[in-house]
Amino acid sequence: MDLKFGEREEALRQQVRSFLLEHLPARDASKDARTDDEAFEAAKKFNAELGRRGWIAPAWPKEYGGLGATIYEQMVFNEEFGYYGAPDTGTRGFGVGMIGPTLIIHGNDEQKAEHLPRINSGEAIWCQGYSEPGAGSDLASLQTRAVRDGDDYVVNGQKIWTSGGHRANWMFLLARTDPDAPKHRGISFLLLDIKNTPGVQVRPLINMHNRHHFNEVFFEDVRIPRRNLVGEENRGWYVGMTLLDFERSGIGTTAAHRHTLERLAGWLQDQSAAKRDKYRAGLANLVIENNVAKYLGYRIGDMQSKGQHPNYEASVIKIFQSELGQRIYRFGVNMLGLPGQLLPEEPRALFEGEMPESYMSSVPSTIYSGSNEIQRNIIATRGLGLPRG
Numbered sequence: 001m002d003l004k005f006g007e008r009e010e011a012l013r014q015q016v017r018s019f020l021l022e023h024l025p026a027r028d029a030s031k032d033a034r035t036d037d038e039a040f041e042a043a044k045k046f047n048a049e050l051g052r053r054g055w056i057a058p059a060w061p062k063e064y065g066g067l068g069a070t071i072y073e074q075m076v077f078n079e080e081f082g083y084y085g086a087p088d089t090g091t092r093g094f095g096v097g098m099i100g101p102t103l104i105i106h107g108n109d110e111q112k113a114e115h116l117p118r119i120n121s122g123e124a125i126w127c128q129g130y131s132e133p134g135a136g137s138d139l140a141s142l143q144t145r146a147v148r149d150g151d152d153y154v155v156n157g158q159k160i161w162t163s164g165g166h167r168a169n170w171m172f173l174l175a176r177t178d179p180d181a182p183k184h185r186g187i188s189f190l191l192l193d194i195k196n197t198p199g200v201q202v203r204p205l206i207n208m209h210n211r212h213h214f215n216e217v218f219f220e221d222v223r224i225p226r227r228n229l230v231g232e233e234n235r236g237w238y239v240g241m242t243l244l245d246f247e248r249s250g251i252g253t254t255a256a257h258r259h260t261l262e263r264l265a266g267w268l269q270d271q272s273a274a275k276r277d278k279y280r281a282g283l284a285n286l287v288i289e290n291n292v293a294k295y296l297g298y299r300i301g302d303m304q305s306k307g308q309h310p311n312y313e314a315s316v317i318k319i320f321q322s323e324l325g326q327r328i329y330r331f332g333v334n335m336l337g338l339p340g341q342l343l344p345e346e347p348r349a350l351f352e353g354e355m356p357e358s359y360m361s362s363v364p365s366t367i368y369s370g371s372n373e374i375q376r377n378i379i380a381t382r383g384l385g386l387p388r389g
């Protein structure tokens with residue numbers, strides 16, 4: 001690995017940091033943009049401000065509205081955003097991280113012209129319609145049907161666990177267009193104007209910390225114009241998999257974990273000698289592991305900067321980081337004792353209730369983005385060359 005954080009990247013880091021300190025809404029774990037309306041509106045404003053600077057998708061090529069930033073510059077943005085807790089609406093995560101690069105590769109000129117500028121400005125808020133009640137890890141079993149009718153597809157079926165589906169104005173989804181083809185072959189990739197299309201019903205699913213983050217989405221005779229088909233009909237599986245290949249280095253999460261560990265260390269400083277003795281080694285271990293995660297993330301960035309395509313390497317960081325997040329927050333909740341378990345709404349909550357809130361958010365991190373068991377299968381087969389089980 002050949003790390004390239006030089007003067008240019010450090011100057012950018014200072015610039016991004018000053019911007020964040022000036023423009024970020026006050027940090028408050030009770031007001032997560034994913035679940036709180038007020039925080040969501042603040043995140044929209046923040047994204048619009050980023051958009052004005054060309055900082056939503058800085059690494060995109062200039063012809064698509066990006067700044068043509070290097071992977072290392074992109075990592076600087078991700079680290080600073082992660083450390084300072086920059087909120088998102090679905091524009092950066094699903095828009096820049098997933099559908100934008102997919103359209104750059106598979107979209108036609110009209111689709112790029114319609115969607116990429118709206119991602120760059122922060123206006124487009126995307127959600128992902130992949131999972132169904134009977135299709136998660138085995139995604140190709142999906143049953144949502146899209147049938148051609150004149151210039152439209154008529155879509156019927158159901159998606160589940162749709163993060164931010166109640167806030168999004170667009171959804172990218174996979175639907176079966178040929179039920180007789182082998183299961184990976186009869187799937188198409190469609191774009192749905194989710195707010196303005198009749199027949200779409202978004203129903204809340206309340207998560208274990210009693211927040212509304214994900215949804216079930218039902219389609220009843222939903223008409224999607226054929227111009228919203230990305231790539232070829234029945235070849236959507238390959239378009240959909242391109243999207244999943246846009247694995248990120250996870251460097252923003254590592255920076256967010258560093259912020260948490262610094263908070264915990266600061267708190268421990270002021271405790272009794274007995275308490276410090278009890279927790280100092282555990283905290284030091286977590287800091288070491290977080291540095292390991294940082295370098296695993298840099299390795300992904302370094303590969304991308306050399307035009308290589310991270311594959312099982314991205315699975316390594318996904319497993320390591322999600323399991324480390326669970327260890328960090330479990331440690332934090334234990335170390336802070338009873339006040340550390342108070343939720344953000346409680347006036348006496350420590351760190352605005354960050355620890356229990358993040359602890360609960362860390363639980364599903366080993367399930368989403370491809371469960372850790374599936375990631376281990378990828379490492380075994382593609383990384384170690386073992387036969388499929």
Ligand SMILES: Cc1cc2nc3c(=O)[nH]c(=O)nc-3n(C[C@H](O)[C@H](O)[C@H](O)COP(=O)(O)OP(=O)(O)OC[C@H]3O[C@@H](n4cnc5c(N)ncnc54)[C@H](O)[C@@H]3O)c2cc1C
Nearest residue numbers: 128129130131135136137138161162163364367368371373
């Ligand atoms: C917080 C959260 C947000 C999400 N957001 C979205 C979203 O926005 N859009 C979307 O489309 N989906 C979303 N998902 C869904 C997510 O992608 C699925 O939950 C995930 O793919 C697992 O599918 P499943 O829940 O059907 O579990 P299953 O696939 O039924 O798996 C159940 C268990 O069996 C294990 N397993 C399955 N197959 C294998 C195998 N071959 N080898 C070994 N073990 C196996 C799994 O690891 C898991 O432990 C979200 C999920 C969560 C938790």
